[in-house]
Amino acid sequence: MLSRVADNLFWMSRYLERTEHTARLIGVGLTQILDQTPQAIAPRWRRLLAALHVEPPGDNLDDPQIITRLLTTDATNPASIMACMTLARENARQVREQISSEMWEHINQLYLNVRSTSIEQIWQDEPVEFYQMIKERLHLIQGITDATMNHGEGWHFIQVGRYLERIWATTLLLEVFFRPYLTCNEGVIDAIDWVALLKCCTAFEAYCKVYTADVQPARVAEFLLLNAESPRSIRFAADQVQTSLDQIGQFAGTRHAAHAERLAGRLRAQLDYGQVDEIISQDLLLFLSQIRQQCSAIHDAIYQAYISYPINQALPQ
Amino acid sequence: MPEATDPVIGQPPFENYTLTNAYDEMFAPDGSIRPAYIELARRLCSLSPDELQQRQRYADLTFLNQGITFTVYSNEAGVERIFPYDLLPRILTTTEWQQIESGLHQRIVALNEFLRDLYHNEYILRDGIIPRHLVYSCRHYRREMRGLTVPRGAYTAIVGTDLVRLPDGQFVVLEDNLRVPSGVSYMLTNRTVMKRALPLLFSAYGVRPIDHYGQVLLATLRALAPAHRPEPTIVLLTPGVFNSAYFEHTFLARQMGIELVEGRDLLAHNNIIYMRTTKGLQRVDVIYRRIDDDFLDPMTFRPDSVLGVPGLFNAYRAGNVVLANAIGTGVADDKAIYSYVPAIIRYYLGEDSILPNVPTYLCDRPDERAYVLEHLDELVVKAVGESGGYDMLIGPHSTREEQAQFAERIRANPRNYIAQPTLQLSRAPCFVNGVIEPRHVDLRPFVLFDGERTTIVPGGLTRVALRRGSLVVNSSQGGGSKDTWVLY
Numbered sequence: 001m002l003s004r005v006a007d008n009l010f011w012m013s014r015y016l017e018r019t020e021h022t023a024r025l026i027g028v029g030l031t032q033i034l035d036q037t038p039q040a041i042a043p044r045w046r047r048l049l050a051a052l053h054v055e056p057p058g059d060n061l062d063d064p065q066i067i068t069r070l071l072t073t074d075a076t077n078p079a080s081i082m083a084c085m086t087l088a089r090e091n092a093r094q095v096r097e098q099i100s101s102e103m104w105e106h107i108n109q110l111y112l113n114v115r116s117t118s119i120e121q122i123w124q125d126e127p128v129e130f131y132q133m134i135k136e137r138l139h140l141i142q143g144i145t146d147a148t149m150n151h152g153e154g155w156h157f158i159q160v161g162r163y164l165e166r167i168w169a170t171t172l173l174l175e176v177f178f179r180p181y182l183t184c185n186e187g188v189i190d191a192i193d194w195v196a197l198l199k200c201c202t203a204f205e206a207y208c209k210v211y212t213a214d215v216q217p218a219r220v221a222e223f224l225l226l227n228a229e230s231p232r233s234i235r236f237a238a239d240q241v242q243t244s245l246d247q248i249g250q251f252a253g254t255r256h257a258a259h260a261e262r263l264a265g266r267l268r269a270q271l272d273y274g275q276v277d278e279i280i281s282q283d284l285l286l287f288l289s290q291i292r293q294q295c296s297a298i299h300d301a302i303y304q305a306y307i308s309y310p311i312n313q314a315l316p317q
Numbered sequence: 318m319p320e321a322t323d324p325v326i327g328q329p330p331f332e333n334y335t336l337t338n339a340y341d342e343m344f345a346p347d348g349s350i351r352p353a354y355i356e357l358a359r360r361l362c363s364l365s366p367d368e369l370q371q372r373q374r375y376a377d378l379t380f381l382n383q384g385i386t387f388t389v390y391s392n393e394a395g396v397e398r399i400f401p402y403d404l405l406p407r408i409l410t411t412t413e414w415q416q417i418e419s420g421l422h423q424r425i426v427a428l429n430e431f432l433r434d435l436y437h438n439e440y441i442l443r444d445g446i447i448p449r450h451l452v453y454s455c456r457h458y459r460r461e462m463r464g465l466t467v468p469r470g471a472y473t474a475i476v477g478t479d480l481v482r483l484p485d486g487q488f489v490v491l492e493d494n495l496r497v498p499s500g501v502s503y504m505l506t507n508r509t510v511m512k513r514a515l516p517l518l519f520s521a522y523g524v525r526p527i528d529h530y531g532q533v534l535l536a537t538l539r540a541l542a543p544a545h546r547p548e549p550t551i552v553l554l555t556p557g558v559f560n561s562a563y564f565e566h567t568f569l570a571r572q573m574g575i576e577l578v579e580g581r582d583l584l585a586h587n588n589i590i591y592m593r594t595t596k597g598l599q600r601v602d603v604i605y606r607r608i609d610d611d612f613l614d615p616m617t618f619r620p621d622s623v624l625g626v627p628g629l630f631n632a633y634r635a636g637n638v639v640l641a642n643a644i645g646t647g648v649a650d651d652k653a654i655y656s657y658v659p660a661i662i663r664y665y666l667g668e669d670s671i672l673p674n675v676p677t678y679l680c681d682r683p684d685e686r687a688y689v690l691e692h693l694d695e696l697v698v699k700a701v702g703e704s705g706g707y708d709m710l711i712g713p714h715s716t717r718e719e720q721a722q723f724a725e726r727i728r729a730n731p732r733n734y735i736a737q738p739t740l741q742l743s744r745a746p747c748f749v750n751g752v753i754e755p756r757h758v759d760l761r762p763f764v765l766f767d768g769e770r771t772t773i774v775p776g777g778l779t780r781v782a783l784r785r786g787s788l789v790v791n792s793s794q795g796g797g798s799k800d801t802w803v804l805y
Contacts (some may be wrong), residue, residue: 003593004582094558097571108384153595252596306595314597315586
């Protein structure tokens with residue numbers, strides 16, 4: 001497979017995951033504000049914006065339409081649905097002969113749909129449903145990808161892109177919830193917020209099945225960090241990253257693969273054998289930022305091995 | 318149900334239909350329906366305008382969702398548009414097709430002979446058939462190609478020739494596109510959409526299939542591979558996602574199951590071309606390139622090109638990689654050289670041309686230039702090296718000012734311009750804004766040549782000038798297209 005194609009598939013997948021993440025967070029934000037006092041709303045939006053690395057639009061966070069515009073149709077905001085979808089589609093367009101026609105058609109349709117929708121239209125109808133629609137369409141795209149594309153090298157690059165992005169986004173999300181909880185008083189984050197955090201990861205129901213509806217911060221952290229079965233947990237994602245890198249290594253020959261695989265294996269082992277009480281008592285925030293550093297290192301190793309390797313090392317002798 | 322002689326013009330859905338002195342593809346001058354179109358007329362009379370409209374919308378949506386678009390170069394960077402698709406087929410009988418087929422075969426064989434001769438012995442120049450200065454002053458003539466042996470003598474292996482039909486029903490050649498012709502993907506997708514939009518009509522006719530174009534193209538490219546590479550790696554080289562024909566590049570790569578590469582994916586080392594893959598570097602043997610000569614290799618041609626591959630030309634000269642089409646084929650589709658094609662056919666094949674040329678005035682010749690300058694309001698003036706409807710003047714549809722501007726340009730650089738009489742392109746029924754009206758059309762069949770055989774899939778791209786009365790069919794100038802049926 002062409003290195004550039006691997007690059008496009010990887011980023012297409014990351015941007016699709018990012019779009020879904022933004023849509024999910026907006027959805028949670030909008031449902032959360034329904035039953036709250038105006039004073040309680042602002043810090044919650046601020047937290048969601050921080051999880052997306054987005055500067056709040058001024059001090060005034062009363063108007064959800066302004067916030068949703070920033071996160072949905074504002075193409076100048078790199079975390080907005082429009083910006084992410086444009087890049088996802090642009091990457092898909094550059095490899096449209098590699099992905100299946102069905103994948104391309106659905107990515108293109110979703111892009112056209114987002115592009116032709118204004119924030120006023122979204123608010124005229126039921127905004128929560130719009131974001132629900134985006135999520136469903138993205139799930140559809142993922143399903144179509146799995147069902148119509150060969151599970152070969154390209155598909156594994158898509159997997160790696162998706163799960164690295166997921167790890168990255170989930171650590172940030174955990175951080176914005178746990179930082180006030182761990183550093184200030186407990187009053188800032190209440191039970192509603194822990195539920196919101198789980199919902200931001202579409203993990204509330206899954207959490208309840210494991211721990212019942214008794215939502216405890218340490219258990220939330222355990223679930224999102226270390227659960228082996230939830231596709232939303234960091235451990236599960238790291239597992240997928242390692243498996244796919246393993247497969248890619250087999251396609252490409254192990255000569256290239258060693259470094260990236262070792263890094264992915266190390267991350268996975270750390271999560272496989274991690275204990276949540278230890279992690280919290282040592283330094284959860286440090287742990288999260290270390291995971292992000294490891295993700296960056298894996299990303300670099302993938303590029304070194306498969307995509308932007310130095311030519312003189314690859315020339316025939 | 319209409320019979321051939323029934324007057325359907327004036328009746329719905331033909332209430333706005335008119336006949337002029339242009340050849341009408343559907344109706345004879347007396348208003349009777351041409352035999353091949355009777356079934357179409359029947360179906361159209363039985364469908365309500367709403368039903369037609371619905372099918373048209375369905376077709377448009379299919380194109381949009383599949384991203385079958387082209388990019389328009391304008392002030393706004395990279396606007397994607399769908400190529401307007403007209404629902405009604407253009408139908409050619411087997412007799413009409415046979416003449417087109419044998420005419421194109423003859424032409425492509427002769428033009429390849431011509432190119433081989435030009436870049437080797439120059440017999441045709443020595444014998445004074447074509448003036449030397451006309452060849453050497455051609456912008457697309459490449460001295461770098463002198464003495465280079467092209468595999469199987471196939472200089473231009475992939476061709477899309479533009480034909481138009483004159484009022485007497487005769488097809489004539491308007492342009493040979495011998496460099497990087499495009500449009501074949503629209504021919505193929507138009508057919509796919511047609512089969513879905515009007516399946517009953519389609520099955521009522523016996524239409525010859527065109528779907529094997531991809532396989533034939535692949536076989537042609539494979540035939541051109543260097544002899545010492547029995548399992549050649551073939552790639553399609555695209556300028557990238559911002560090129561107007563990018564959709565077509567992806568489409569063809571997929572149809573053939575070959576890698577779609579950009580210049581940055583390739584590199585030359587020791588006169589061998591490699592592509593950068595996740596496995597490491599992989600050798601490339603044949604490049605179906607959709608990049609113009611100028612941009613192929615910054616070390617040989619335009620140094621500012623970032624689309625090409627530094628060192629590609631030397632690898633090509635060394636015979637380690639094959640390009641299709643070869644470099645320098647543009648000299649043979651120069652619009653001034655075009656006027657010599659009948660002479661070229663006679664010179665190499667000893668035959669009269671089966672498909673006539675359009676009479677052409679070379680502004681390079683003083684007497685013809687004088688005539689052109691006096692008759693700018695009647696003629697169509699074109700730049701010799703351009704395509705896509707750029708840099709041209711359509712006399713009868715132009716203003717005095719535009720004519721004066723063009724006169725200046727012609728005087729400044731006469732070699733660069735030719736003129737032709739304004740042709741009455743034939744007209745075909747089109748579904749426009751809910752009614753059926755005639756529009757001017759042309760025809761671009763696609764020819765493949767592997768050095769021995771020519772293959773022309775029965776069909777082509779019928780381009781439509783969608784604006785009423787317009788004669789310009791280019792997609793960049795607001796043209797559309799229709800499916801083209803060749804009957805058994």
